[in-house]
Amino acid sequence: MSSDLAAPMPVLRPMLEMRGITKRFPGVVANEDIDFTVLPGRVHTLLGENGAGKSTLVKILYGLHQPDKGEISFDGSPVSIGSPSAAIRTGIGMIHQHFMLVDTLTVAENVALGLGKPLSITNLGPIRRRIREVAEEFGLHVDPDAYIWQMAVGERQRAEIIKALYRNVRLLVLDEPTAVLTPPEVTDLFATLRQLTADGRGLVFISHKLNEVMEISDEITVLRDGKVSGHTTPAESTRESLAMMMVGRPVEFTRTLSEQALGEPKLEVRNLRVRGDRGELALHGVNIDVRAGEIVGIVGVSGNGQRELAEGIVGLREIESGEIALNGKLVRTPTPKQVRSMGLAYVPEERMKYGSIGEFTVAENLVLVDHDRPPIVRSGLLSLSSIDKRSKQLVSDYSIRTPNTSTLTRKLSGGNIQKVVIAREFSGNAEMLLVAQPTRGIDIGAAEYIHEQLLIQRSQGKAILLISEDLDEVMALSDRLVVMYEGSIMGRISREEATIEQVGLLMSGVGEPEGAAAG
Amino acid sequence: MVPLAAVVAALAVGAVLLGVFGANPITGYRALFTGAFGGPDELAATTLKSIPLMLVGVGICIAFRTGVINIGGEGQIIMGAILATLVALALPDVPRPILVPLVMVAGAVGGGIWGAIPGALKAYSGVNEILSTIMMNIIAGFFMSFLLEDWLIEPGAIRIQQTKRLTQNADLPILPGGTRLHLGILVALIVAFLGYLLLFRSSLGLRLRAVGHNPHASRAAGMKVELSITQALAFSGACAGIAGAVLVFGSESHRLIGEGGPLAFTQSAGFNGIVTALFGGLHPLFTVLSSYLFGGMLAGGISLQRAVQVPQALVIALNGVVVVFVVGSLLLRARVQRWAEGDVQMEGRA
Numbered sequence: 001m002s003s004d005l006a007a008p009m010p011v012l013r014p015m016l017e018m019r020g021i022t023k024r025f026p027g028v029v030a031n032e033d034i035d036f037t038v039l040p041g042r043v044h045t046l047l048g049e050n051g052a053g054k055s056t057l058v059k060i061l062y063g064l065h066q067p068d069k070g071e072i073s074f075d076g077s078p079v080s081i082g083s084p085s086a087a088i089r090t091g092i093g094m095i096h097q098h099f100m101l102v103d104t105l106t107v108a109e110n111v112a113l114g115l116g117k118p119l120s121i122t123n124l125g126p127i128r129r130r131i132r133e134v135a136e137e138f139g140l141h142v143d144p145d146a147y148i149w150q151m152a153v154g155e156r157q158r159a160e161i162i163k164a165l166y167r168n169v170r171l172l173v174l175d176e177p178t179a180v181l182t183p184p185e186v187t188d189l190f191a192t193l194r195q196l197t198a199d200g201r202g203l204v205f206i207s208h209k210l211n212e213v214m215e216i217s218d219e220i221t222v223l224r225d226g227k228v229s230g231h232t233t234p235a236e237s238t239r240e241s242l243a244m245m246m247v248g249r250p251v252e253f254t255r256t257l258s259e260q261a262l263g264e265p266k267l268e269v270r271n272l273r274v275r276g277d278r279g280e281l282a283l284h285g286v287n288i289d290v291r292a293g294e295i296v297g298i299v300g301v302s303g304n305g306q307r308e309l310a311e312g313i314v315g316l317r318e319i320e321s322g323e324i325a326l327n328g329k330l331v332r333t334p335t336p337k338q339v340r341s342m343g344l345a346y347v348p349e350e351r352m353k354y355g356s357i358g359e360f361t362v363a364e365n366l367v368l369v370d371h372d373r374p375p376i377v378r379s380g381l382l383s384l385s386s387i388d389k390r391s392k393q394l395v396s397d398y399s400i401r402t403p404n405t406s407t408l409t410r411k412l413s414g415g416n417i418q419k420v421v422i423a424r425e426f427s428g429n430a431e432m433l434l435v436a437q438p439t440r441g442i443d444i445g446a447a448e449y450i451h452e453q454l455l456i457q458r459s460q461g462k463a464i465l466l467i468s469e470d471l472d473e474v475m476a477l478s479d480r481l482v483v484m485y486e487g488s489i490m491g492r493i494s495r496e497e498a499t500i501e502q503v504g505l506l507m508s509g510v511g512e513p514e515g516a517a518a519g
Numbered sequence: 520m521v522p523l524a525a526v527v528a529a530l531a532v533g534a535v536l537l538g539v540f541g542a543n544p545i546t547g548y549r550a551l552f553t554g555a556f557g558g559p560d561e562l563a564a565t566t567l568k569s570i571p572l573m574l575v576g577v578g579i580c581i582a583f584r585t586g587v588i589n590i591g592g593e594g595q596i597i598m599g600a601i602l603a604t605l606v607a608l609a610l611p612d613v614p615r616p617i618l619v620p621l622v623m624v625a626g627a628v629g630g631g632i633w634g635a636i637p638g639a640l641k642a643y644s645g646v647n648e649i650l651s652t653i654m655m656n657i658i659a660g661f662f663m664s665f666l667l668e669d670w671l672i673e674p675g676a677i678r679i680q681q682t683k684r685l686t687q688n689a690d691l692p693i694l695p696g697g698t699r700l701h702l703g704i705l706v707a708l709i710v711a712f713l714g715y716l717l718l719f720r721s722s723l724g725l726r727l728r729a730v731g732h733n734p735h736a737s738r739a740a741g742m743k744v745e746l747s748i749t750q751a752l753a754f755s756g757a758c759a760g761i762a763g764a765v766l767v768f769g770s771e772s773h774r775l776i777g778e779g780g781p782l783a784f785t786q787s788a789g790f791n792g793i794v795t796a797l798f799g800g801l802h803p804l805f806t807v808l809s810s811y812l813f814g815g816m817l818a819g820g821i822s823l824q825r826a827v828q829v830p831q832a833l834v835i836a837l838n839g840v841v842v843v844f845v846v847g848s849l850l851l852r853a854r855v856q857r858w859a860e861g862d863v864q865m866e867g868r869a
Contacts, residue, residue, distance in 0.1 A: 316739060337741040346739060354739045359732040368729065368740045377722040384720075 013076060015040045015202040016061075016092075016171055021070035023056055030056040031067070032226045038171060038202040043193060045205045045213050048223035049246055049443040050414060054206055057223070058173055061204070062094045063087040074171075093169030095160050097176045101148045107131065107159045108144040114163050127166075134165050138195045153301075154185040161192065172196065173204040178212055182301045183471070183504030190216050208246075208444075210239040211472070222246055247444050255451065255476045257495070258459055263292025264328065266432040266463035267313070267344070272322035274305075274312035282308040284487045284513070285322065290463040292431065295454065297478030298467040300507055305487035306467045307349065310436045313465075314346050315339055326432060340369065345430035347421055349437035349467075351414070355421040358410030362402050363391035365409050366424050398423035399449065415446025422450055426457055433457060436467040451477060471503065488513035522798050522809075525848035529841040536836065542827035554822025555815030563698030569814025570769070571596070571762040571785070573707040575792025576799060576806040577714040578634075578758030583801050584718060585751030586731035591637060591652025592759045592789025594659030595630035597781055599760020600767045601663060602629030603689075604671070604682060604775045607768070611686035618688045623706060623764050630760015631753045633659060638752025642745035648752065656789070660781035667777040680777035691769040703765040707807070710758055714803035717754070727751050762788055786817075794842045797849055816841065 016038040023031040031053045038044045046054045059065040061072070063081040072079055074090050081087045087094070101110050108128045109119050117123045131144040140158045148156060157177060164172055174193075178186045193203060193216060207213050213220060214234045222230040222245040230245035243251040267290040276282030283305045290296045300306055311317035313324055315334030324331045326342040336346070348354035356365045367376050367387050375386040391405040400419045402412055409417055418438065425433065435454065439447035454477055458464055468474050474481060481498050483490045483506040490506040490513055505511070534544035555565050575592045582589035589595075606625040610618060637651035667680035674683060691701040718724040729737040730747040738744050766784065767775050776784055795813050799806030820834040 314739070335741075336739055337743065340741045348736075348739050353733070354735050357729055357733040357736050360729065364725065364729075368736075371725050372722045380721050380723065381716070382720055382722055382725060 012039045012041075014038065015075060017073045018057070018061065019071050019073075021057060021060060021067045021072075023060060023065060023067050029226050031060070034070070034223070034226075034228055036221055036228075038204060039218075040170075040202050041197045041200045042218040043197060043203045043205050043216050044219045044221065045207065045217040046223065047206075047208065047210075047213055047220055047242060047246060049208070050441060051443075052223040052246070053226040054223055055175070056226075058094070058175060058204065058206065061087070061092060061173060088167055088169060091168070091170040092173065093164030093167065093171070094173040095157065095164065095175065095177055097179060099156050099160050101156060101159060101163075103149040104147065106145050106147050107142055107162065110148065110159065111144075111163050111166050114167065130166060131162055134162055138165065138192055138199075140192055153180045154182070154188065157181070157189065158192070165196075169201075171202045171204065173206070175206045176208075177205070178207060178209060180302065182508040183500060184508045186212065209472070210242050213242065214239065224248060243444055249445075251444055251448055253476070255455065257295075257455070257477075257479060260293050260459065260461075262294055263461055263463075265289050265291045265325075266327055267434075267465060268323075268325040268328075269309075269313065270323040270325075272309070272312055272324065273320040274308040274317055274322075275320055276305075276308055281320070282487050283312065286484075286487075286489055287514070288465070288482060288489075290432065290465050292463045293458060293461045294479040295458050295464040295466050295477050297474035297481045298465065298484055299471055299474045299481055299503060300469070300484035302469050304484045306436070306469075306484060308487070309484070310346075310349070310434060310467055313339070313434060314344070314348075340430070343430050344432045344434060345369075345425040345428055347425050347433070347435040347438055349440065351418050351421050352410070356409050356417055358408065360409055361406045362395065362400065362409055362412070362420055363387050363405040365420050366391045366394050366405075369424060369428065394423040394427055397427070398453070413443070413446075415442035415449075418442050418450065419446060422453055426453060431462055433462055433464045434467075435464060437469065438466070439468070439470065439473060447473075471500065471507075475500070475503070483507055485509040485513065490514070521848050521852050522845050525844040526812075526841055529837075529844035532840050532844075533837045536833065536840070537827065537829065540829050540833060542829050547823045547827040547829070550826030551816070551819035551823040553819075554826075555819030559696065559698055561818065563696075563700040565811065565815045565818040566700055566704050567769070567814075568786070568817040569810045570703045570707045570765055571788035572792050572795045572810035572813055573807050574710055574762035574765065575759045575788050576796040576810050577707075577711050577803045578630075578755035579793050579796035580799070580801045580803050580806055581714060581718060581727065581758070582634075582751050582755035583796065584731045585727040585747060586734070587638065587641065587748055587751050587755070588649050589634065589652055589752060589755045590649055590790075590793070591634060591655045591752075591756065592762075592792050593781060593785050593787075594652070594656035594789070595633045595756040595759035596763040596766065596785045596789050597656075597659040597663050598633040599626035599628075599630035599757075599763030600775055600784070601666065601763075602626065602760070603764035604685065604767055607685045607689040608671070608682070611688065613688060615688045615690075615692075618686070619691065619702070619768070622689050622768055623761055626760040626762075626764025627757040628760065630763060631757035633760070634756020635749055635753035638749040638756075641752070642748040652752075656781075663775075663777050663781060663784070667775065671775070673774070681772075682774045682776075684773050685767070685775075687773075689768050690773055691765065699771075701769045703769040706761065706765060710761060711803045711807045714758065718803065723750070759789060759792070762792075791838075791842075794845060798845050 014037045018036040021031050021034040034057060048054045060067050063083045063086050079090050081090060108124050108131055111127055111131060112119055112123055128144040135142050140162055142155060142158045142162055177189060197203060205216060217234055220232050221228055224246060239253060269286060269288040271285045272283055273281060273285055274283040286309060298306055308317060312319045315336050315338060324334055326339060326344055331339055331342060352358055367390060370376050375383055395402060395405055398419050401416050409420060438450050454464060466474060466478060475498055479495055481493045483503055485507060490511050537544040537547050554561055556562060579589060603622040603626040606622050633655060637648050637655055640646035640651055641648040664680060671682045673681055691703050694700045726742050726747050729742060730744050734744045791813060795810040796806050798809035816838055824831055824834050
């Protein structure tokens with residue numbers, strides 16, 4: 001690893017220096033002897049898996065944790081950051097992944113709240129003017145009088161950035177800022193970030209999306225198991241080399257799908273209309289077919305009807321109108337029990353809420369669906385030996401890392417919990433797999449493993465509907481892509497024709513939705 | 520361990536209470552202990568007190584493990600007792616080996632129906648089961664008074680809310696050994712074992728526990744969450760209903776007595792069973808043990824009162840202190856656990 005960055009501009013004094021930061025929690029060393037430096041006008045990316053120590057380091061920087069050892073200096077002088085307000089006074093701002101905005105207030109009012117000023121007209125007037133100036137300077141299109149609840153996600157993020165800039169922070173920490181954005185919004189964000197660096201501000205960018213990291217970073221520090229496992233620049237690295245630093249072993253990115261003949265349609269969805277949580281129509285007459293031996297990928301920004309589509313098909317959500325057929329047979333009133341008995345397996349999003357029972361053992365979760373079928377049950381009583389045999393088999397087949405099968409599931413890592421769900425759902429006889437967000441928030445190694453399993457299922461002639469917000473994932477695995485926007489299908493693209501740009505435009509609603517065209 | 524420490528702490532507070540009333544706590548507690556466990560008759564009395572607690576407690580294990588809070592044990596005991604009494608009144612000549620099991624089943628059915636109603640209301644209409652089960656207690660209590668004041672009142676008796684002595688064919692047989700101990704203890708032990716099998720060894724129980732921990736995931740896995748909730752309260756009520764039948768046919772007077780109000784008949788087992796179940800870690804077999812200890816408190820409390828001459832209310836207060844400490848300690852432990860784990864999990868997230 002290159003230790004010294006060959007800075008193109010000479011004699012840049014570091015804006016932020018963190019030296020030898022160590023932080024221990026009971027049972028874990030979250031940060032061990034970490035050095036992290038940000039130069040003015042540069043983007044320094046923190047890269048690492050969940051639990052690698054990124055968030056602990058950032059929380060120390062923002063005053064939410066105190067380091068056990070190590071020192072922080074800002075602009076060359078040592079500082080101690082006892083709280084977020086101290087961080088802001090020092091000149092350090094943070095854009096959280098979950099926005100810290102009051103929905104029922106306007107942008108200007110939120111800024112006033114952040115300053116601790118009462119929401120009076122005399123206060124708000126100057127604040128409004130200043131917001132306009134800041135917005136203009138950095139190309140952040142935000143109306144100071146717009147209410148947060150009226151704003152799209154990208155706008156809310158800009159409001160957050162303005163909130164920080166208003167307080168004149170010179171170092172801005174962005175925690176996974178692209179997780180909630182469409183590709184065009186990411187492009188806009190990056191333009192803003194470049195303006196901020198041109199203005200001499202320092203940025204700490206946190207992400208696990210390697211393409212973005214390569215695009216925006218000046219420097220990259222990779223963390224693994226609480227330690228710095230590498231320090232590099234985009235010019236000196238590749239996606240593969242970064243992933244290797246994160247995981248500690250080579251990672252496969254490109255996937256080739258084997259040529260295979262398509263079989264019968266396993267899932268046919270016709271004109272499906274489903275309501276969302278607030279009673280609004282979330283799905284406006286969607287048609288989807290999935291045939292044996294193919295993976296159909298649904299892409300879209302979170303909240304554009306994907307969840308309602310999955311839950312409608314499985315029967316977790318009442319359908320307003322439309323038809324669903326599994327294996328050519330119409331499902332009259334879908335319930336999870338009904339669709340499962342008709343040959344559908346379901347990997348829900350949110351593995352802890354819908355996929356597994358945290359307080360159950362690994363073994364119990366592995367037989368959760370089959371618990372009322374022989375050989376797991378005999379005349380009403382559970383066969384402990386069958387459960388033991390089945391669960392041990394699955395733990396070894398799907399390389400689930402657990403002390404034993406009677407460990408409580410919630411004690412496993414996210415990736416291993418997801419493997420438990422995958423093992424349970426993929427090991428049955430279902431010919432149709434509905435898989436939602438299978439790798440969200442899990443480490444690269446487990447995600448790679450789950451991708452392999454999906455391709456194995458495909459090669460065995462299963463029909464797979466893959467719903468994911470991870471565009472790279474869907475594009476790597478799917479035979480066909482279906483793009484959703486605001487509850488309608490914006491386009492269907494084959495694997496060969498798909499480009500990120502085109503899919504990105506469709507994801508942000510550019511084009512004609514299918515329902516409207518068909519009438 | 521934590522509940523045991525809570526009991527010790529509660530007894531320490533109780534010692535102070537006794538001291539305030541001018542009684543010697545050591546004498547008092549010695550009397551409590553010998554009154555509960557001092558000899559065969561004392562052990563039998565303790566056992567008799569513990570039987571309803573065991574039965575209700577096992578039912579509470581089933582309900583709570585399904586995530587359903589059953590405060591309706593009182594009403595379920597009463598409805599079980601009423602249905603069992605009606606069966607005994609209707610079939611006085613059926614031979615004992617048949618009638619005794621029959622009245623136990625009748626008790627289970629009566630209590631089960633009284634549990635299933637709030638269960639179904641919760642499952643299908645979202646009615647809060649804590650409120651509905653408490654209200655069902657009140658309905659059951661007044662229903663018993665209503666029956667005993669009129670239709671079922673002992674012929675010739677005036678204004679005493681009780682039935683006539685029920686048929687001897689329904690009497691729970693006294694066990695050999697020269698004490699008053701009757702077959703009810705075997706019934707309770709069998710129910711506890713069945714409760715254990717149901718919860719931890721059957722597919723039905725796996726569904727109940729799954730629903731109790733995470734109804735969302737249970738539904739996604741194909742389980743009928745509403746059915747499980749209804750079943751859980753029905754089973755829970757059935758266990759309490761059996762306790763009602765035991766209280767009628769195992770009592771010395773062998774009749775259903777409403778005099779003194781519903782709590783006098785149920786011995787508050789519908790509430791105390793919740794405590795023994797929590798003390799037993801919501802495990803049916805451990806609930807048997809904790810019920811026995813609690814039964815000892817009830818039986819020994821009478822000796823304590825006699826030995827140090829304190830008001831009966833103080834003995835009840837002493838029981839109450841134990842309840843508060845045990846339940847409080849469990850809540851505290853759960854909170855500490857969540858807090859400790861939550862803190863680590865927060866760190867795990869990047």
